[in-house]
Amino acid sequence: MIIISLRKLLKSRYCQTRGLKVASAGQTPAEYCLHLVRNNDFENFLCTLILPKILRSTAFAIRAFNTEIATIQDQITDNRYGLLRIEFWTDTLNNIYNDKPIEHPTSLELYRVMHKKKLSKYYFKRLIESRSNHINSSTFTSLQSMENYAENSVSTIYYLLLEAGEIQDIKTDHFASHLGKAHGIVTLIRSVPHNTERRIINLPQDVLMKHGISSESVLQKKSTNKLKDVIYEISTKAKQHLNKALSLQNQIKNESRIIFLPYIFIKDYLDNLEKADFDVFHPKLQERNDLLVFKLLWKKLSLQINKSSRFN
Known part of the structure; x- marks a missing residue:
C-alpha cells in the first residue's frame, strides 16, 4: 500500500517539476496556492498534500499566504520595497476580513476557505509582523x-x-x-x-x-x-x-x-x-x-x- 501511495504521490501533477513560475492562465486560486507552496516549500507541501481532504485546501491557503510574505526578503535589495510589500499584504488581509478580497489568487483562496473555517486574524497579523520585523533587521x-x-x-x-x-x-x-x-x-x-x-x-x-x-x-x-x-x-x-x-x-x-x-x-x-x-x-x-x-x-x-x- 505504501508503494502504491508513493507512486501516486510522485506521479501526481502536483509533484512534477515545472520551474518556479506559479501563475499561469486558467489556474484557479486553489491551484495557484498549491503550486506556490510546492515550488517554495516542498517539504511542507508534501506534509500538506497528505492531510485529510476536509483540511487540505485550507492548509494550502494558509501556507500560501505564509509563502507570499516569507519570500519577500529574497526578492528585494532595498528594505523599503520589502516594507511596501508587507503593507500590501497587511491591506490584503484587512480586505479579506472586511469581505472585500482583492483580485489576487492567494487572497481569493484564503477568502474562500474562511467561509468554511474560522481562522483568527490575529495569527495572520502575527505572521506579517514577524516578517516585517525581520526585514527591518x-x-x-x-x-x-x-x-x-x-x-x-x-x-x-x-x-x-x-x-x-x-x-x-x-x-x-x-x-x-x-x-x-x-x-x-x-x-x-x-x-x-x-x-x-x-x-x-x-x-x-x-x-x-x-x-x-x-x-x-x-x-x-x-x-x-x-x-x-x-x-x-x-x-x-x-x-x-x-x-x-x-x-x-x-x-x-x-x-x-x-x-x-x-x-x-x-x-x-x-x-x-x-x-x-x-x-x-x-x-x-x-x-x-x-x-x-x-x-x-x-x-x-x-x-x-x-x-x-x-x-x-
Whole structure:
C-alpha cells in the first residue's frame, strides 16, 4: 500500500517539476496556492498534500499566504520595497476580513476557505509582523530573539492549522509551540549557506560573540571549529524544543497528529547535521532525502490504523 501511495504521490501533477513560475492562465486560486507552496516549500507541501481532504485546501491557503510574505526578503535589495510589500499584504488581509478580497489568487483562496473555517486574524497579523520585523533587521541579537522569531513565524502556522481542524486544546497548543520553535530554528540554520551568498547573517550575535567568531568569518563560508560550536549550540536549542514536543505526544489530541508530521523533516536534518559534525556548509545537508517520503506516508498509514500512533 505504501508503494502504491508513493507512486501516486510522485506521479501526481502536483509533484512534477515545472520551474518556479506559479501563475499561469486558467489556474484557479486553489491551484495557484498549491503550486506556490510546492515550488517554495516542498517539504511542507508534501506534509500538506497528505492531510485529510476536509483540511487540505485550507492548509494550502494558509501556507500560501505564509509563502507570499516569507519570500519577500529574497526578492528585494532595498528594505523599503520589502516594507511596501508587507503593507500590501497587511491591506490584503484587512480586505479579506472586511469581505472585500482583492483580485489576487492567494487572497481569493484564503477568502474562500474562511467561509468554511474560522481562522483568527490575529495569527495572520502575527505572521506579517514577524516578517516585517525581520526585514527591518535580519540579525538576531540573541538566541532568545531567534526562538521568538520561530514562535511567531512558524508556531503560528501550526496554531492556524489547528484552528482549521477545529482542534482546541492547551496541551496540543503547547506541542505546536515547541515544534514550531524547533522547525523555525532548523529553517534558519538551513538557510545559512543561501544567506551568506547574499551577505546576510542570521545567526544570533550573542552566540557568535560567545565563541569568538565574527560575522565576516561566517561570510567566508569556511566551517571552522568555532562556527561548528555556534551551530552546535543553536541546533541543540532546536533539538530541545523538538524533544519537548515529542515528550508531550501522549497528551495531545489524536486528530492533530497528522498536522505535526513535519517533525520527520526536522528530526532528519538535525540528525544529519550531527553526522556532518555540525558543518552547516556540508554538501550532504543541501541534498533532498527522497526516502523521507516513504517515512511520511508510513506515518500517515500508521495514524490511519491507530490514531494514537507514536511519532518516534
